[in-house]
Amino acid sequence: xxxxxxLKMELLRALLTGTALTPVLEPLPPxxxxxxxxxxWEKTLEFGIKxxxxxxPQDEIQAxxxxxxxxxxxxxxxxxxxxxxxxxxxxxxxxCMRAMALQQIEAMGSAVQEFxxxx
Amino acid sequence: MPGYVSQDRNQINMNRLREExxxxxVGELVVVGPPGAAKxxxxxxxxPRVEIANQDIILGSLPIHEELMVYCYGISxxxxxxxxxxxxxxxxxxxxxxxxxxxSFAGSKEIxxxxxxxxxxxxxxxxxxxxxxxxxxxxxxxxxxxxxxMTKFMFCRSNKPDSVRKVVVTLLDLLIEKLE
Numbered sequence: 001x002x003x004x005x006x007l008k009m010e011l012l013r014a015l016l017t018g019t020a021l022t023p024v025l026e027p028l029p030p031x032x033x034x035x036x037x038x039x040x041w042e043k044t045l046e047f048g049i050k051x052x053x054x055x056x057p058q059d060e061i062q063a064x065x066x067x068x069x070x071x072x073x074x075x076x077x078x079x080x081x082x083x084x085x086x087x088x089x090x091x092x093x094x095x096c097m098r099a100m101a102l103q104q105i106e107a108m109g110s111a112v113q114e115f116x117x118x119x
Numbered sequence: 120m121p122g123y124v125s126q127d128r129n130q131i132n133m134n135r136l137r138e139e140x141x142x143x144x145v146g147e148l149v150v151v152g153p154p155g156a157a158k159x160x161x162x163x164x165x166x167p168r169v170e171i172a173n174q175d176i177i178l179g180s181l182p183i184h185e186e187l188m189v190y191c192y193g194i195s196x197x198x199x200x201x202x203x204x205x206x207x208x209x210x211x212x213x214x215x216x217x218x219x220x221x222x223s224f225a226g227s228k229e230i231x232x233x234x235x236x237x238x239x240x241x242x243x244x245x246x247x248x249x250x251x252x253x254x255x256x257x258x259x260x261x262x263x264x265x266x267x268x269m270t271k272f273m274f275c276r277s278n279k280p281d282s283v284r285k286v287v288v289t290l291l292d293l294l295i296e297k298l299e
Binding site: 002004005006008009010012013016017043046047050051115116117 | 224227228229231232235244254255256258259260261264266267270272
């Protein structure tokens with residue numbers, strides 16, 4: 001399974017213009033959300049490294065994403081897992097996985113805008 | 120499938136260009152965009168010779184050396200263009216749209232959905248900004264943004280030969296990578 005180029009374009013334009021990603025993400029099935037999560041993470045790294053070089057705070061962004069999943073996890077994990085894991089939940093808990101994926105993708109979008117300082 | 124129509128007139132114009140140029144080996148590139156996208160300025164900035172075949176098709180010829188000529192078709196998506204003839208043998212293509220125009224962006228998505236479904240050629244998505252200010256820091260988007268092994272995204276200034284040339288060189292690089 002691959003994301004279509006037109007969907008990647010839509011995501012990229014949202015990232016570069018600072019507009020919300022959620023309207024693009026809402027119609028997508030859980031499997032596509034996983035692919036989008038990976039694509040947006042790759043672009044977050046790409047823009048972060050291009051803009052900030054070795055000062056790029058990858059750990060900070062990962063911590064930000066972890067804190068989102070911990071907050072979700074603290075509300076009660078329907079799958080009784082020890083950690084929040086998108087990959088494991090898209091089949092069994094698609095609703096919970098969707099909510100988490102949307103939050104994390106939006107958080108990555110915010111991080112990209114911080115790097116780019118949208119003009 | 121908009122535009123999926125053979126047109127004898129286009130073929131005649133292409134043959135005439137070939138005869139006049141006197142070269143044997145040719146390559147073909149397509150520059151496609153929604154109506155209003157800057158295909159003509161793009162081709163005029165790239166090709167020493169440009170002909171308007173009809174309202175919607177522009178033909179540019181770009182001599183590489185004595186034995187190789189690249190023909191560039193500038194077309195508006197949805198108009199009668201011989202995708203069935205050119206699509207399968209084109210070296211690659213460039214989808215151009217106005218970055219600041221939502222309608223133009225929507226049109227470019229439709230084009231990409233069509234072309235990437237039917238053709239396997241490498242392509243560049245060129246977001247034209249004309250003379251306006253680059254909307255993001257240049258270092259973030261240079262040299263290009265990868266969308267797949269065969270697809271790159273770039274900003275360009277359709278009226279600036281240097282900028283247009285960068286787009287085409289990136290497409291040629293993709294072609295070389297594909298051959299390797």
